[in-house]
Each structure stands twice: as C-alpha cells, then as structure tokens.
Amino acid sequence: MKRADLPHSDCGIAQALGVIGDWWTFLIVRDVAGGITRFDGLQRELGVSRRALAERLAGLVEHGVLERRPYSDRPPRYDYVLTTKGEGLLPALIALQDWGVRHVMGDGALTATSEDGSAESRRVHELVNRKMPDVLLERHDGEPVTPNAAGVWTVLFFFPGAFAPGTQGYPPGWADIPGTKGCTLEALTYASRGADFEAAGATIRGVSTQRPDQLAAFVTHARLSYPLLSDQDSRLAAGLLLPTFRTAGVDRFKRLTLLVDPDAVIRAVQFPISDPAGSVDEILALVRGR
Template sequence: MRMHNADETCGIAQAALVLGDWWNVLVLREVARGHVRFDALAAEIGLSRKVLTERLGGLVAQGVLRRSLYQRRPVRYEYLLTDAGIALVPLLVAMQDWGDRWVLGDGSVTATAAQDGAEYARVHALAGTRLPDGLELPGTQGADVPVVAPDAAATVLFTYPGAGVDWGEPIPGAAGCTLENRLFRDAWPDFRGAGVDVRGVSTQLPYEQEKFARTEKVPYELLSDAQHRLAAALRLPAFRGAGRLRHKRLILVIDAERTVRHTLFPVVDIPHAVTESLRLAIDCARTRR
C-alpha cells in the first residue's frame, strides 16, 4: 500500500497498515477469544485456507502474532498474541463498544441493554460455550487469578461497572455496584456451602479493587479486567463512563469444565439476580455430583 509522506509519522496510519483490513481485525478478534488454531480460525471466520494463511503470515510478520508449535507430525502451530498484539485488545473492545453504540444502537450511553438488541443476543449465546483455557486476571493482591475457580463445583462470575465511582451525569444501569457486592458478600456462606465460588470483575485497577474489598470485607475474589482480556475473550458488552471503558452488569454461571451454563443479562433487579444466580449455581453444582 502506497502512503502519503505525511503518513510516515502518523501513528493512526501506521496502525491501519498493521490492521490492514476487515479480515485481519476478525483474525485478531478470534485469537483474543481463544481460537488460536488454524482450523478453529477458519471455521469461526469463514475464510478460505489460502486467504487465512496469508493473513496469519502477515500478522506474524508485523509482530502482533507469534507461532507456537503444538504438534510435530504433521506440523501444526497455534497463533498467539505477542505483547504488541495484547496491546491491541483494548482497541478491539473499543471498536466493539463503538459498533454497539453507534451502529447497532441509538448512540446513547447506557450500562444496560434492550432484550431485542445485539448485546443481549451476544451474551445469551455464551450459554453452552467453553471459556478459553488459562484465562486469568489480576486479583486484589496483584497476582493473576483464574477466572473460573479450579476447585469449585461451579463459579458465579459477575461483571459490574465499578464500585465507588462518581458517574457525573447519571448513566442508566451503572449505579448499584456496591449493593451488588454486598449482596454477594452476605450470600457467600450459602455459595460456599454448595461448593460454588464467586468472582467479581470490573475494569477498575487492582489497587482500587483491593481498597474496596478491604473496606467492604468482600470474601471472594475481585478481578481486574483493566486490559480488557475477559471482555475481548467473551465479547462482553461495555460502555464508556467516568473516563474509561467499563463492563455492563451481567452474571454467568460456569460449571467445573469451564462451560457457561446460565447467563443473566441485563441485570435490572440486582437482589433478584443475586438470588437467582445462587439457585442456578446450586443446581449446576448438584448436576456435577
């Protein structure tokens, strides 16, 4: 691609060269979702083997993907994000937010969703899908923590916009994060008694999560998705509020095999959603036994 001389010092133009076109963006989207092998990528995107080979080769050459050998006979590779590729993940989530708001939505900022909208359909389509292996996020102590508790019969994973945030102008659906955490805290003995773990996730930084957890005596893990790895992996709905991209409130009930069994979204009645997630998680745990 020939560029105007002025583009040589333009970061936007240089990034556009790396992203290239529609197919490159979709390849990166799928790798971020955990589809890292050639056949899985081809199936998810619908690309011919020839075109996909070209796109993967270009992204490797640009330094955003790297090949990792997982089979010798015949030779097979996985395509993994490099540090440069991981740095593109927030851009992918920002693109999704823009598309949800301005193309699929009416342009308004909201932390909830309509039941006939794309975000609703995308979240509820997660039921029956398996979370990518090795998906971890920073916990309140800074160390990475598995998104799904490895020793639990089921995990309730809930995302929330942010606790203790000054939203300025009211954003529909954004308020209630402290209440939600308190309700999960109070129900914690019932969850643990059933062999169910709980994970709370927001895009707040680990030190912000730690301060909140300490103040509110939160007994379960609070994880930071500030780098948007979970949002990209599951294509979770987001909105921009109080200076950053934030998760919309939803709840996933995940079994011990990392498969999403139930989705609650949008969460409008927070007390009911916490109670319902406990009921669904207990049923999920009993099924395992």
C-alpha cells in the same frame, strides 16, 4: 501496499491500519483473543478462504502481532497466539465493539445495560457452552489468578464500578447513566449469601475494569469475603467480547453474571440485569439446581 509505502508515514493511525486495517485481519485478532487459535478453527468461524486466511496470518506473524506455537510435528501444525504487541490491540477491539453497539446498532445513547432480545443480549447469551479464555487477571491483593476457580463452580459477576469512600469517586454523571446504580448493593448481597453459595458448591468472584488498588479499597470498606478481579487490560473483556461502555475515558463492564463449571465452561448467563440484588438469588437458584 506495504507499510513503508503508506502516505502520511509519520501518522500512527495510518501505520496501524497498514498492519490491521483489513476486514479479515481484525476479525482474526478478535477470534484469536477469544481462544480460537488454530487454522481450521479460524477458517470455520470466519468462513474465509484458506488462501486469504493463510496470507493474513502470515502478515500478522510478520508484524509481530501473532506468534506461532507448534502443537504437532507430523504434520506441522501451529497455534496462533497474541504477542505482547498483539495484546496491545485489545483496548482497540473493545472500543470498536462499544462504538458499533452504541452508534451503529444503537441510537448513540450512553448506557450500562441493554434491552432483552437485543443483538447485544443475544450475543452475550451465546456464551453458554463456551470455554473460558486462558487469561490471568490481577486480584485485588495483586495476585495473578484465573477468572474462574479451578475444579469448582464459579459465579463471576461483572459490574461497572464500586468505590470506597475517601478514594477516587465515581466519574462525573455516573448516576445519570442507566444501569450503573447498584454495584455496592450487589456486592454486599453476594457477601450475605456467601455461605449459601459455598454450601451449594460454588465460589464467588467479582470482576471490574477498575485498578486493583481501587478494588482493594472497596473490599476493605465493604468487608467482602470473596475476591474482586481487575480486567483493566481488557484481556477477559476481549476474550469473551463482553458488553462494555465507556465513560470518563475508561471502558467499564455492563452488569452481567456468568456461571462457570469446574471444567471452565460457561453454563449460564444473566444479562441484562435490572435488579442487582435480585439477580444474586436467581443465580443461587441456578447453582442449586444444576
């Protein structure tokens, strides 16, 4: 069925489903966002037939969700990458993942953490040996940067939210959500161990879905010596399918930490984290023992 043939043609949901409503199509968007951009890689990851994959890739290109970028002339081969239009699907991808984890795989409870051994925990730990996506995040001072520092080991700690006094406060009911407490303590503990991480050859970066101005206010308030990065557009969250939860209309990270090597490969994962301050010393030990 063509999009023009859809009933309720004035309905945005119906029109969107006309483009990406197919099972394989949305999974293709998921994997392209995660850095699998070539035909053979997508087929290997999805287990779909070559014909079905070719048809869906062609449809996504036709609708402007993906664009083809040649990487070989003989024979002609292409990378499939998200367009700006395609990147607009990333929040929907994250929302669908959160809904599936919370309401299909879970009991519906709102939480900022997970259980050891859960499907979500296993999925996050499978990020080990995964290459970091090629995305840019906005630093708290407005500078676009890669999540991991080039050529050095990087500790990326993801946190639900930290707010400076006098700024927009915590969302209603924040303290009642399991796993949200401890963001300020975690950030300050990393700051106090900064010299130790530097001596061990690693740099520290914090990541949140908060706006850069909110992060800048917290950096100033807490006097942090390392940058905080904003993933407010869900580029990194979707690229790695990181665990999130939604409250007060905002998708937020569940607390986790990634250790990334100088070649941008994830070498260790901390998730779930029940002791925010203690996790800093644990990741420092991993850095020293690498």
